[in-house]
Amino acid sequence: MSTRIYTKEVMEHFRNPHNFGKIKNPDGIGRVGNIICGDVMYIYIKVGRNNKKREIIKDIKFETFGCVAALATSSVITDLAQGKTLDQAMMIGKSRITKSLGGLPPIKLHCSVLAVDALSEAIYDYLSKNKKQIPGDLKLKHDRIQKELNIIEKRYQEYTNLEKEILNNVPKNKKKK
Ligand code: FES
Secondary structure, rough: OOOOOOOOHHHHHHOOOEOOOOOOOOEEEEEEEEEEEEEEEEEEEEEEEOOOOOEEEEEEEEEEEEEEHHHHHHHHHHHHOOEEEEHHHHHOOOHHHHHHHHOOOHHHHHHHHHHHHHHHHHHHHHHHHHHOOOOHHHHHHHHHHHHHHHHHHHHHHHHHHHHHHHHHHOHHHHOOO
16 A cells, blocks of 8 residues: 555554444444445444543544545544543544644545544434433534435445346346356
């Protein structure tokens, strides 16, 4: 893989991702899909309190089924969010992620949005499950992300149906090859 496309920070996170995996009994799960490429990312969080009794991200892990940039951005967002209050974590944006990675190729900038969305969704999931107040902009973001996930799932279903149809129409002797 060419390191000329990506910075050394991106390649380092890609080769040795931080906080990769699942959390047992997470307090919140964020699942998002990228409308452009169809890649999928999960972020799991455990919520605790700091010494000022404010809710913080006590533990965070991720699983990403996507490209080099998606893996690096999810790894870096877990580093940035760890120990932060929920409000601070919600403010981590794509420019902060890209800066921490020393930049991303313009064609890969949408991958950093996926990481931001996954973290927002994990926080949304925690707040809604615990019947806590959800900030208006987080709710709007959640609605947009769900809409995009539905589009991806619909496209995937259409593709699977089309593939089945093609396979059913292949003459039997060709199927064997
Ligand atoms: Fe799909 Fe990067 S190309 S997330």
